[in-house]
Amino acid sequence: MKNFKLYTPEKYNTADYEKAGEGIYKNSDGDYVTSLTFEMDNTRFGEEEGCPQDISQTPFEDLLDSYMVWVSDFYYDLNAESEVICYQEFASRNISDIEKLLTIIGKQFYAVDDGDGYYHTVTE
Template sequence: MKNIVDYYPDKYCADGVNCVAAGVYEFEGLYFTSLSFEQEPEFGEHDDASDISQHPLEDILHKFNVYVQDYYEYDVYFGSKVCHLEFASQDIENIKALRGIIGKHVYCNNDGELVIE
């Protein structure tokens, strides 16, 4: 994954959704953030945003104890390289920690280990 940046969907403007930290939102005790990124086929990831690779995504979910809350399929255009995902957790600290990957390069090395640099 590369070019990891914030993504702000319109649904974050809905009644009851509160911005509780930079890029972190809360609704009824659930904390969430959305990110955009590009996959890297040269690291074994898929080529198209309509098919997000299991790794490093699963490794990220496990490391930060978050889950995918929403996949913005309506924002993915045929042949697009840019993926959009909403990540959620009951613990705000998990979401804040996840946001540490913004601007970083995230991939699995040859040993299958998650690398964030």
């Protein structure tokens, strides 16, 4: 996954969201959220068949685990319209997890095949 960028949907300008930091909002459930766009890199291990409508689980699940976040909005309409750009809202109960996630902006996050069915992830 590459070309991570901050995405600010219109819904963040409603009464259901309170700005909690640069690119970070607190929703009415008390979760901290942010939205990002990124591209699947079909040249990378696990992402060969990935697209905005069907994001590859490798390395996406590792991204969620590494930053201790979950997907809170998939932006179905935006992902359905796009051939390349993936739109996702990420959430956590802790603002520090979202702050850490935002450090991925401008970087790549991908899996490297170690052989024998194992892989490791790289952020650069």
